[in-house]
Amino acid sequence: MIIRKIPSPWLVDQFALTYLSKRDELIKKSMPEADFVERVLELKPGMKILDMGCGEGRHAIELAKRGYQVTGVDISPALIKAASARAQQLGLEIDFRVDDIRKFYVQDEYDAVILMFVVLGDSGKDEDDFAILRNAYRSLKPGGKLLASFLNAARQFKRENVKFDLNTSTIRWSADVEINKILHHFTHPVRLYFPSEAQLLIKCSGFEVTGIFGDPFRGEEPIMRPVQPEDLEIIITARKLDSSK
Numbered sequence: 001m002i003i004r005k006i007p008s009p010w011l012v013d014q015f016a017l018t019y020l021s022k023r024d025e026l027i028k029k030s031m032p033e034a035d036f037v038e039r040v041l042e043l044k045p046g047m048k049i050l051d052m053g054c055g056e057g058r059h060a061i062e063l064a065k066r067g068y069q070v071t072g073v074d075i076s077p078a079l080i081k082a083a084s085a086r087a088q089q090l091g092l093e094i095d096f097r098v099d100d101i102r103k104f105y106v107q108d109e110y111d112a113v114i115l116m117f118v119v120l121g122d123s124g125k126d127e128d129d130f131a132i133l134r135n136a137y138r139s140l141k142p143g144g145k146l147l148a149s150f151l152n153a154a155r156q157f158k159r160e161n162v163k164f165d166l167n168t169s170t171i172r173w174s175a176d177v178e179i180n181k182i183l184h185h186f187t188h189p190v191r192l193y194f195p196s197e198a199q200l201l202i203k204c205s206g207f208e209v210t211g212i213f214g215d216p217f218r219g220e221e222p223i224m225r226p227v228q229p230e231d232l233e234i235i236i237t238a239r240k241l242d243s244s245k
């Protein structure tokens, strides 16, 4: 086995494509997740949406099907290639781009920005999450809306089988992926957030927080309630103030 401690395993195509192999299970969740995004951000078809860290485009595609103008950005060329192929198959026009969301923004362009499922926290570095949120902020029109997902630190920090570093709120995430018949053990730190920390980061990035929800996607219908210790995900909605830049 080869041990690979690399900060961005997404740049290794085989790793990214293995993530894709779980696609059916993930795609099933995309529809209720898109329902929730539409409802909680009060979106109207025709609006422009930026999906940062879009992966294989499951939300971008679902939202484009519903009449939104969607841009999907991801650092993985393999995932963007797969996303573009699927959109083409479905006859959807989506602006998919390979780029690094720590640097990517388009000033005042979008009505809504979404950051779905472990995009924030993925590098384990606070400064990366702050840079991503600042770029989300810049990319929104004044009054534009954000929906951001964080992993809930409260669920993990006292678990027996989880090594939670209390000083950095990180855990080590690992996955074994076979590449050319050799097993590669990928491991990198992932940043988890306590609900108050996540809200503070959003506020420090310039936003006004408008809502906080724990695991709204668990049931068939979205559950709109505050975060509980056992929730996996924290979802925060926020707004760029009308007068701000």
Ligand SMILES: C[S@@+](CC[C@H](N)C(=O)[O-])C[C@H]1O[C@@H](n2cnc3c(N)ncnc32)[C@H](O)[C@@H]1O
Residues within 6 Å of the ligand: 010, 026, 052, 053, 054, 055, 056, 058, 073, 074, 075, 076, 079, 099, 100, 101, 102, 115, 116, 117, 118, 119, 122
């Ligand atoms: C756990 S996946 C989630 C993908 C998608 N949002 C979803 O819910 O299916 C995290 C994604 O973030 C992307 N990502 C991580 N760091 C990034 C960066 N700096 N710039 C662009 N994309 C990044 C990865 O390539 C990966 O597709």
